[in-house]
Amino acid sequence: MSQSNETRAVTRFAPSPTGSLHLGNARTALFSYLWARKTGGRFILRIEDTDAERSQLRYRDELMEQLRWLGLDWDEGPDVGGPSAPYSQAERGEFYRTLYARLEAQQQAYPCYCTPEELELSRKLQRMAGKPPRYAGTCRGLTAAQRAEREARGLKASLRFAVPAGVVVEFTDAVHGPQRFASGDIGDFIIRREDGTAAFFFCNAVDDSAMGVTQVLRGDDHLTNTPRQLMLLDALELRRPGYGHVGLLVGEDGAPLSKRHGSTSAHEFRERGFLSIAIVNQLFRLGHAADVDGWLSASDMPAHFRPDHLGRAPARFEESQLVHWQKESLERMSAAEIRAWLGSNDPLDFVELVRHNIVLPPDASAWRSVIQGDLAPLGAEEQRIIAAAGPAFFAAASDAFAQSNRDVKVLAKILKERTGRKGAELFMPLRVALTGQAHGPELAPLLKLIPPQIAQRRLESHAQNS
RNA sequence: GCUCCCUUCGUCUAGAGGCCUAGGACACGGCCCUCUCAAGGCUGUAACACGGGUUCGAAUCCCGUAGGGAGCGCCA
Helix, strand or coil: CHHHHHHCCCEEEEECCCCCCCCHHHHHHHHHHHHHHHHHHEEEECCCCCCCCCHHHHHHHHHHHHHHHHHCCCEEEEECCCCCCCCHHHHHHHHHHHHHHHHHHCEEEEECCCCHHHHHHHHHHHHHCCCCCCCCCCCCCCHHHHHHHHCCCCCCCCCCCCCCCCCCCEEEECCCCCEEHHHHHHCCCCCCCCCCEHHHHHHHHHHHHHCCEEEEEEEEEHHHHHHHHHHHHHHHCHHHHEEECCCECCCCCCCCCHHCCCCCEHHHHCCCCCCCHHHHHHHHHHCCCCCCCCCCCCCHHHHHHCHHHEEECCCEHHHHHHHHHHHHHHCCCCCHHHHHHHCCCHHHHHHHHCCCCCCHHHHHHHHHHHHHCCCCCCCCCHHHHHHHHHHHHHHHHHHHHHHCCHHHHHHHHHHHHCCCCCCHHHHHHHHHHHHHHCCCHHHHHHHCCCCHHHHHHHHHHHCCCC
């Protein structure tokens, strides 16, 4: 296994442009990217847009934008070209046609005239009989005359791969190890749709091979599909890429990540203000055992990627862990970078002051209004602190503030003499009255940023009544 | 139904027969620091799904059971 890790891996990400980049896909893209970068190989982006109905150019562009945002760049792809162009399957029809012709000439593929209704019925019947729902082979034995008769009736045909009987397909999965499947368990499957477009099993396998991909990394859900693709490649005498199937990414309830888990696309996390490097650090550790615990920069990540430590079990995505990487990422940014991330024009000293109390951009707005606008209503803990201090304290505080020239040290000294309070007993009520919150950045510099009249008013407001 | 896959602390994982009284990280609790939060330091709670084997010895190997998942699509 270590042998293959040393060689230059050619990997790919092959999304279908039918929606935005899902976290699960983002993770396999990341792993593929890292594998290529780690070994000095190549990373290919191929767009699987054979389903004209659902594929949209808009989605393709979004996908590419989101990959770039995550820091994944490709060496070959629809926009940058490469030796295996074109990289959109919709444009590879000619290549597919020569392969179909070969398969038909070798009698390893045949036209199928069954209608969707007939197929549906057949599957239903088989299910009821307790049998696996496989293609019955109705059209496999059709004579030339029978085919001609169907053509004459104007029937459209799909093309099916004739699965060889009695074959055992073996391969070594990069994450699951040795695998064996019997061809008898696999029905003849469609490789060209009735409309002439290539079906997934076919174009996906054939392109990986033709593009020189050495390591296919994909979700576990494809594991049992792999023998089909292998038989196809074998029939065409095309080189087999290595396959690796990683455990799926699931939500906090253990079910596959879906809408009901809230955000599931990279785009949604971006909208909420998560940093791409935070997301990448999190994905890096889901279904993958890194050799370090700490935060990694994008440039350090490839060296720490371990293809032989990819996980078989489903990995649960938990936002609390993402938040950790978000904090770690923020710690490593300059105030100017944080300001840019916030998209604000806050003074840098303000950013510097509140940065450790920010996880997502809305946290910054809260502090912004503390120094300029109104305070949010007090929470339970805050109310308790105010009540415990009492109006007399704030009357004294208000006086003291007027003499303090906004210097917390001076303010505290006067108050200490007047009230006998010190430490938390003294500072906490001040903090709550001035900021409306029981936690936050250091009080002294914060006070300097609050306009004096506003600070004065906040202290006085608690001196009045209970 | 058939075929295949998966199962270590709440979560991510280390672990490839003795180094495991199972390690780390996140989260959670405590202590220190401190006006508070965060950060940092120290520290605590917490897991080998179950049952049989094999072995001097099993989280690690074998066989079952249970639970979860995937595939069997003219969707990728």
